[in-house]
Amino acid sequence: MFNRLLALILSLVILGGLSHVLAQEKPKPFIFTAIPDQDVTRLQKRFGKVAQYLSDTLGVEVKYIPVKSYSDAVEAFKNNKVQLAWFGGLSGVQARSAEPGAKAITQGEEDADFITYFIANTGTGLKPSKDFPHGIEGMTFTFGSKHSTSGRLMPEYFIRKTLGKPPVEVFQRVGFGGDHSKTLDLVQSGKYQIGAINYKVWENEQKAGKVDDSKVQVIWKTPGYPNYNWTIRGDVNNTWGEGFTDKVQQAFLNMRDPELLATFPRKRFIKADNAMYEPILETAREIGILQQ
CATH class of the missing domain: 3.40.190.10 (Periplasmic binding protein-like II)
Known part of the structure; x- marks a missing residue:
């Protein structure tokens, strides 16, 4: 009886130790x-x-x-x-x-070789161009997130490079929508006249049927960047x-x-x-x- 009890205790100790090891591993x-x-x-x-x-x-x-x-x-x-x-x-x-x-x-x-699209509400009268769209000066402009490469960093870089001044001096009002889908909504609704959007998100939104061509269009494509x-x-x-x-x-x-x-x-x-x-x-x- 004692031997069997001892064997049971030893078994429980071994199993407990094994479970502890497995849990640790x-x-x-x-x-x-x-x-x-x-x-x-x-x-x-x-x-x-x-x-x-x-x-x-x-x-x-x-x-x-x-x-x-x-x-x-x-x-x-x-x-x-x-x-x-x-x-x-x-x-x-x-x-x-x-x-x-x-x-x-x-x-x-x-x-x-990524790119950003500059999109415009059709009410602006702006048309697609291969060159930087100088007609955007004085309008309202929305970026995406402040920390976005395609929605802020590179668009701002090209604005500064071309116009020689920061966005706050170029546009009547500057905003940050937070994400690319929001940028589309803001420009398409007319809350902002121009916006910078990741081209992949634009393509996805088109496929999803969320782009109304009568209200918003791409007016410029930036040079490529990583x-x-x-x-x-x-x-x-x-x-x-x-x-x-x-x-x-x-x-x-x-x-x-x-x-x-x-x-x-x-x-x-x-x-x-x-x-x-x-x-x-x-x-x-x-x-x-x-x-x-």
């Missing part, structure tokens, strides 16, 4: 976020699918958490609340500057094992599901590195968004 979830450049509901749907794809591919639990603003995405990355993020060119530069060791690992094929990227923290290998950064990069390079890629929308992902975004860094410093 179970890796914590790998968490990512994305800049809120579109309607939050659509982002949740897109990145929920990305989380499932990464979970299946990497063999670890992957979670997506939404953020309310571009700066929130950068702060979450800086404070290790997320280890991976889908940034724009500017927010990516800001995040990597705040977290030494962080790396841009992939970008969409289209992101190497933009969106997946950026990962430099310390992830310490938690998820040697080579984990390379595995995450490869997971995006191997993403082939047309439906999943279409939600970005991108044809495919290609390799990226921090050096590609030096022009963004230099421009942000030039117009005072980032300190030297």
Whole structure:
């Protein structure tokens, strides 16, 4: 009787110890976020699918958490609340500057030569032009987020470069809509006469039937510049094992599901590195968004 009781106790101790070890060995979830450049509901749907794809591919639990603003995405990355993020060119530069060791690992094929559309309410009488539309001076203008590459940084750069003065001296009124979908709404409704919008969002909104050609049109397309990227923290290998950064990069390079890629929308992902975004860094410093 005593021997059986002793054996039972030993079994419970061993099982308890094993459970404790297994609990300790179970890796914590790998968490990512994305800049809120579109309607939050659509982002949740897109990145929920990305989380499932990464979970299946990497063999670890992957979670997506939404953020309310571009700066929130950068702060979450800086404070290790997320280890991976889908940034724009500017927010990516800001995040990597705040977290030494962080790396841009992939970008969409289209992101190497991204463009911004200047859109105008048709009531302005402005027409599409290959050259910078000087007729926008004195009108009302809305950017997207203050931290957006395509919705603020590069449009402001081209305005300053062409007209030789900042937007507040060019336009009657300047606003910041927050995201690209909102920019479309503001210009299409006439609340602002002109706006700067990510060309991919414009194409998506057209496909969704949300662009009324009788009320709004593209009047100018900027020259190309580097933009969106997946950026990962430099310390992830310490938690998820040697080579984990390379595995995450490869997971995006191997993403082939047309439906999943279409939600970005991108044809495919290609390799990226921090050096590609030096022009963004230099421009942000030039117009005072980032300190030297």
